[in-house]
Amino acid sequence: MKNLINNILKKTARLIKFALIPGAVMFSSQSCDNPLEEVVVSNLSNSYINTPKGFNDAVSAAYGYLRTYYAQEIGMSMSQLGTDTYTNGADGSYKRYNFYNGELNGRDNWVRTLWREFYKGINTCNAVIDRGTEIKGLSPAALASGVAQAKALRALYYFTLVQHFGDLDLRLSETNGPITEITRTTESAVYAQIIKDFNEAYPALPKRTGQWGRMDQMAVDGFLLKVFITKATRPFGSVADFATAETHGKKVINSYDRSLVSDYAKLFELGNDQNSEAVFSVQFSYDLLSAGGFGNRWHLYYLMEYDTQAGMSRVLEVGRPWKRLRPTNYTYNQVMVNRSVDSRYDKSFRKVYKATRAGTFPTFLDKSKATITVAVGDTAIFMPGFEMSEAERAKRPYQVYTPSMYNEKQFETLSKFLDPLRASINEVQGGRDFVLIRLADVHLMVAECLIKQGKQAEAVTHINLVRRRAAFSGKAAQMEITTAQATMEFLYDERARELLGEGHRWTDLKRWGNLVERVKLYNPEASANIKDMHNLRPVPDEQIDLVDGGNTAFPQNPGY
């Protein structure tokens, strides 16, 4: 018996020894004692933000979310479609933003994207702000600067959201676990927080940033101008807000180094992103590796379909035509007038398309001749912007497209955003910066504040500054307006002229309270459906569906 047990033990021990050899080799190659311990190697865990580098990286990340809306199709749809200056072109899945039809509802992808992405940005800002009390290895000044940038960005995210959605979920600290008990905070409280954030950010920010694109005091002044002028027109606003806005606007004009770019065309020249007029711009890069999937895409949307026309093909020099946005007749006939004096029509639109293919081609819209024969580089299409007689057109060796021929595919192309420096012809990611505030915008807003306070005479000086710059050389005097002309009606047109297509129009109309009125008047595609409810966008269904209590706790905006 004893022998048997000994035998068993011996054999077992020998076996286990052999058996464990490969096992031991395997285990020893794992550097941890506990085989079930989970070690994050290829990812960064949340505690990384508590390190000096991690804190600064979180601040950078807080900027990154600006790219998810600005200069994308979402920003284009929500700021330019369905306004008095622009209506839909032939293509696109988001014409609902122009039609204001039943499809513009809480399931819409853009309202969902804006809500999701900006709240991610806000949470990132909150993470920076929450950690900003103490991080070993960072000076108090560096910490304060990071927190200040995060507060300014948080205010900017909320400002964009509040203009589109009204009452929001006002979230001011980092989310550390699932939260579903959420209600809507009033618009006025959101505005109060936005103002508080900007004001708190201000002292810790440099007057002018050393790194182009970062938040600085000038940018905060610019944003406060916009926040106050907008708040002034809300039910909880007051005329005093116009005065505050004016103060901030004047600081942008006088206290920093900004000046109007002498030539309107130079403002939109490639490579001139960091011009003297830009107050704050969202940054983009041509380097696809560091673009992170987000480029400036606005080169796509205003371009008419030129590549199918006689003598033409798609070329990088012109761009990739997505034809999402087409100017309304209001833009052609009421905004872009006085074209012999005011250069902004010429400098905003592309009038000539050069042939890229040689040969004889049947004409398309200009039927004054049956064919045109062109060599590469010859003019293939000319768009003078006025009606030209058939006889006159027939004399020209190219097609002449006049306003009466315009349709959803062929129309005048806003040239401000075209981007031939992209990597390739079909590359959608452009690298131009996207300007949120420029000095002319500030001047016109200050003028608006002044008019609202009855100070038309002073307003005129700001308006004329902008207008003189826009004149053809030697015609500056003809551009000037008088005090009597300095009305809101005039500003409606002037802002359209100066800032055409730059992403301000929908919020401008909303601020002026005439979105419905002017869209009905000037945008035939939108006029049938637009109603007062459209001053707010629908809250994404997923937000409502996922909070405790659903629509009772987090009600949808009226009408949707």
Next chain:
Amino acid sequence: MKRSILKSIVLLLLCCTSSLFAQTRQINGVVSDNLGEALPGVSITVKGTSEGMITSVDGKYSLQVNSANDVLVFSYIGYEAQNLKVGNQSVINVTLSESTASLEEVVVVGYGTQKKSQLTGAISTVKAADIKDLPIANAQQALQGRVAGVDVMQAGSKPGSEPRVIIRGRRSPNASSDPLYVLDGIPLSGGIGDINPNDIQSMEVLKDASATAIYGARGANGVVLITSRRGSKKDGKPTIFYDSYYGVTQALNTMNFMNGPQFSATKREAYRVRNSNGTLGGFQPDNIVFTDVELDGIAKGRSFDYIDALLRTGNIQNHSFGIAGGDEKTTYYMSLNYFKDNGIVYNQDYNRNVLRVNLDHQLTKNISMGMSTFINYSIRNGEGFNPLGGAMAENPLGVPFNDDGSLNFLPTEDGLRSNPLSEIVDGAYIDRRKTNRMFSGLYAEAKIIEGLTYRFNFGPDFTVNKRDVFQGTFTNARRLAPPRASTDNVNSFNYTIENILNYTKSIGKHNFNLTGVQSFQRNNFETNGVTVQDIPSETQQFYNFGNAAIIEGVRSDLIQRSILSYMGRVNYGFNDKYLLTATLRADGASQFGDNTKWGYFPSVAVAWNLSSEEFMQSISSIDLAKLRVSYGSTGNQAIQPYQTQGLLSRSVYNFGDNAVFGYGPNTIGNPDLQWETSRTLNLGLDFSMFRGRFTGSIEYYDVTTSDLLLRRNLPPSIGFTEVTTNVGATRNNGIEGTFSTVNMDNRRGFKWSTDFQFFINKEQFVDLPNGDDVGNNWYIGQPLSVIFDYKKIGIWQANEFEEARSFGSEVGEIKIQDTDGDGKFTAADRVVQGSGVPKFSGGVTNRFKLGNFDMSFFVYARLGQTIRSNFHTSNNSLFGRYNNIETDYWTPENPTNVSPRPNQNQERPIWNSSMNIFDGSFVKVRNINFGYRFTPETAKKLGMESLRLYSSIQQPFIFSSFISEHNGIDPETDIDASLGGNVSPAAWTATIGVNLTF
């Protein structure tokens, strides 16, 4: 070898000559069973001839023989066959004894084998014999319709795509529902598509908790045990085998798109004048509606079918060649497999090459060791690329070819629509994955004392996998931009180490079996990749990233996880009548929180062999009846690792020209994540009647899964959109049955048998933290994924102008149901419209045998599921730009309620998601198979041991209203109900094959 062939030929010749001179005489006799009862219906044949007859009701027979050397074969279902040489007898009485084969059949279970009669769990088996004679491409296919309770779903015909397998429904919406695959005892981390189906000896599907508890950690979704073929010790003579088939494949004609005239009519409709009051006017002139190329196409009656041009006759071939054998000490099995599937769409093919070596060696009297290894090299083209998508969208009026016969890259003026034919130009678009895999199951087993064995398993599994994509300038992806290329490498190394002790002991009528297992499994998954643009020459493809002008992206990742388990099992049987299995398993998984890593999963099962009881002996029609009951729990940890921790994600920005990489919060960690647990009650009945003529089993099961690992959507305003949590519960209950009958087995050698299996499952949520959860699309009492959407009730007709307007709609647009009746279309109008879960699924195989001929056909049905057809979403956009499936669309003259009016002002119709929901029920004839097995004598003459030729037609018919009424494609798709928009169409295959052994 040569000598033995020669010998046999000589022998054969001798037999023939001797019989020539023999005299015919009569043989009589009676066939009875052990109890002396006469057996009617016993078939008696003269071996090697087609002569034969069956016994009469009193068990008597009489037949003619030619020679004393003739051999009579007595066979009867449920009894052991007997061969008797005639000699000089004239009366031969035979006693047949009952066959014990079906009862003694051995079944592979977790960590061991068991006699079928001793099983307590719900286990189904697919044997090599069931599948060997059929041309199947992968192991999963062998399960479809053959195992009750197993749902195998294959979408489309893309070569190399593997079907999804779900056993007894889904338990969890987020954690994986894939079963655990165990190959030769080693749990696999990778797929089973790399296995050569010819190498499979058997597949056991473990379904209830008692059977799967041994794999507790991952047993919740069921376990599929795959056992590969091994050599046999018998006579030392090697068996050489060659199994092969070749087939041609063609698309089932199910895709009907508009031709030129239909397209131009649709486009004219889309451009109808809209009057200022909102009503529809007449057509616009053609020169406004159409571009020059289109006008030219209309004038010349052009209509090009791009889909047809991209489809080809595919072919499929499989060759498996191997040798097996062994002696007292060593057995071996080696095989080589070449499989090639050239799909019906150009640029889509799959090639698999597998080498398998299985070795077993008796080292000493008490120690044996061995391995089962396969090495796989496969190449797959077109995994993520399907040129058909472009062809389906392409305007049929365009000009596909230039006058000189070359391809016209832009057939129309539409800059987005490049020529679909340019995608399949050699080298224009490459999407290739090369996979190398080496899997090995190594073991050493020692007999320590009588009944006690110790086994050590080590299973390394290496996969190296490289996916290359090249998109040339003349492709739709690039549309004249410089070429783009990417490479992604996956390097995975998984291993399993197990220590197993097994003790068997019988004391009188008491049988014990004890098993103890310690198991550790580790997965390492590394990836890296790079994407570039602007390669100088297209010929460089993805072979010189350094030459590219633009680096678009670089990436790499590491994912690791491990599981450590301890398990014990007791099997106890009394007198083979009363059986008990009890299992306890403890599992720790790295994915879970520090305090919640370990889960404990017990199970118990009892079985009662009713038919062994005295009182059952008198019922002679019942050969076997066994009742089984089991209850137990199993776990699921199949979620991505690192979810217990909050992680950051990169967001890129730049300040001026300085690029910065920022890192901000991306996921919420949940440090309390723990095991999802399924509790299963299973009731089973196994039976065999009429001496095995009718056999089968019926199971009822009820699985409740709690602490669901839910990826719960969160209100996005908190900065996160989801988190993985343990909340809620689901329930799956259902009935499944498997039956085999021998319908006919007559004296002429005609045999007809039928296998039938069915599966009815109800899948539902039974508990959710806040009741119905619209945001996540989860509803109590509904399956785990449902189609919740607006319901289409028709098209707004001309007389509903005002009403349509009040809903923000126009005449000719889709009318959806205003469920809450508030006069508006709002989110509250959405309703549940079915799910991808079938109400019934089943399969019937009929087998016929007449002499040496055999024939079988297999019908598979999946009924009652609803599908979301993205094929319709993509190809029924009705806006006059892209081609469209043929559909009955609304016009002022055609007030249909099927499809809305074409409208140029939309990329897809308003509310179009409501018109893409269909009944996905189908019945498929999967397979019709004819075979001829040469008699052993003939085979011997040809120098072989056995030879069978067969021909087969795969999937010749699909019956489905989705195809016949809605112009759909093959409705078979995943249980998630989403039918891809860009699938390769269903195909049928005609095959010829051969199975031979030497």
